[in-house]
Amino acid sequence: MGWLLRIKLNSIHAKLLATYLLLTTLGTTLMAGYILWSFHAYFMRTRLADLENWTTALSESAADALEANNLERVKVLVQRYGAPQTVTLRIFNQKGFLLATSDPQRDTQVTNWYEVSGMWEALQNRPAQGVAKGVLSTQDRLYIARPIWRNGQLLGVLRMSMTLDQLQRQFARVIWSVLGTLALTILVCALISTRLARSLSKPIETMRNFAIRLGSGHFGDKLVIRENNELDQLAAELNRMSERLASLDQERRAFLANVSHELRTPISNVQVTVDALKSGAYEEPQLRDRFFQTIENEIKRLSRLIHDLLDLGRLEAGVTQLEQQIFSLQGLINRAVSAMEPRMQAIGVSVRVNVADLKLQGDPERLLQAVLNVLDNAIKHSIPDSQVFISGFTEGKQAVIKIQDQGKGISESDLPRIFEQFYTTDPSRKGTSNGLGLAIAKRIVEAHHGSITASSATSQGATFTICLPLKARTDIKSNVSLNKEDTQVELD
Incomplete structure (x- = not known):
C-alpha cells in the first residue's frame, strides 16, 4: 500500500x-x-x-x-x-x-x-x-x-x-537571439516549476505519512503544514480527526476495562458461591437459601448489565427506532412516580410533583426510561425522610423537566463526568450500580434532540434538568424497530 x-x-x-x-x-x-x-x-x-x-x-x-x-x-x-x-x-x-x-x-x-x-x-x-x-x-x-x-x-x-x-542573415541573428532567450527562459521556468511542484507535493507526502500512521493506530499525532492555503486547512482537519480518534480510542479502552471489571465481579461472586455449595454449604438449608439468593441476585445483575450495554450500544450507533407519538408530559411523570413509589416508601423518601399539562412528540417509553433512570439516581442518593422534587414547565420552545433531590450533592470534580459510562461518584456503591443509567438517559434525550444537564450545591442535593423541544419533530434518529418489552430501567 x-x-x-x-x-x-x-x-x-x-x-x-x-x-x-x-x-x-x-x-x-x-x-x-x-x-x-x-x-x-x-x-x-x-x-x-x-x-x-x-x-x-x-x-x-x-x-x-x-x-x-x-x-x-x-x-x-x-x-x-x-x-x-x-x-x-x-x-x-x-x-x-x-x-x-x-x-x-x-x-x-x-x-x-x-x-x-x-x-x-x-x-x-x-x-x-x-x-x-x-x-x-x-x-x-x-x-x-x-x-x-x-x-x-x-x-x-x-x-x-x-x-x-x-x-x-540579419533575421538569422534575430532567430538565434530569440531561441537563446527562449531556452534560457524555459530553463529558469523549469527550475521554478520544480521548486513549485515540490512545494505542493511535499505537504501531500507529509499528509500521506500522517494518514499511514493513523491507519496503524498511532492516534494523537500532530501534523504541521505551513502553507496558508487549502492544504493548511486540510492539515487542521486531519489534526482534529487524529485528536477525535485518540479520544475515541481512549474511550474504547476505558469502556472495555470497565465492562471487564463489571462482568468479572458478579461472575466471581457466582463462582465463589457455587464453590461454597460444592464444599458442603448445600447441606445447610439456611446457608443454602442465602447462597441461592446471592446467585440469583448476581445473575439478575449480569442480565441488567448486558441489557444496558446492548441498549447503550444501539442508542450510540443510532440504530434504535424511536416511535413518534403525541403524549402528555404530566402522564409520563405520573407513570415514573408510580413505578418508583414502592421503592421510595421502603427507604422513607417522598416525592412532590408540579408538572404542567404539556404535549410532546416522541417515544414515550424511551423517555419514560430516561426519566426513571434519573429519578432512580435521585432516590439512591437521597437521605431518609427527605423529598424529591419533580417540576415540568415551558421555557421558550422547550419543555423543561427538573428532578431535584436532597442528598449530599455531587462534587465539582465528579459533576462533568456523571454522564460517562460506568462512572460512579461513590465507589462503595459499585456492587449495586453499573454506572450506565445516566449515560443511557443522556443518549435517549439527545436522540429526541434535547439536552440533559446536572448541577449541585454541597449538602443541598443535585438537580437534573431535561430539556425537550415542544415543536413536533419528524427527524428523530431511527433505523430499526425496538420492542416495548426491551425497555428496562436500572432500579438498583
Missing part, C-alpha cells in the same frame, strides 16, 4: 512539473514565434517600401529618357542605380525587349522575359511585386515590376529586384 501511494505521489510531482513546463514552453514558443513573425514581416515591409520608393522615382527618370528615345541615358540610369551583387535594375520597352540592365552577363542568357516573375503583368499595365527566385539563380529576391507611362502611353517596364541574403 505504501509503495502504491509513493508511486501516485511521484506521479503527482511529475504531472505538476510536466504541466508547468508544458505551459511555459507553449507560452514562450508562441510568444517567440509571434516576435519572429513580426520581425520578418517588418523587414519585408521595410525593404518593399524602399523598392517602391526607388522604382517610383526611377520610373519617372526612365520615362523622360524613353520619351526622348535616349537609350544612352537609360543605360546610364541603370548602371548608376544598379548593383550587380545586391540590386538588379532592368528597363524594357513596351514589347518586352530588354533595353538596359545592371547585370548584362546573366541577362544575355535569358531568351524569354515573359516567363520572368512580374513581367507579364507589368506589360499588361498591372504592377507586380513579391518574392521569387532570381533570374537564372536559386536565390530568393524581392522584386517590383512597374509599367512606365507617360501621357497615357505605355513606354516600357521597369523591373527592380534585390537580394534577401542580407535580410536573411
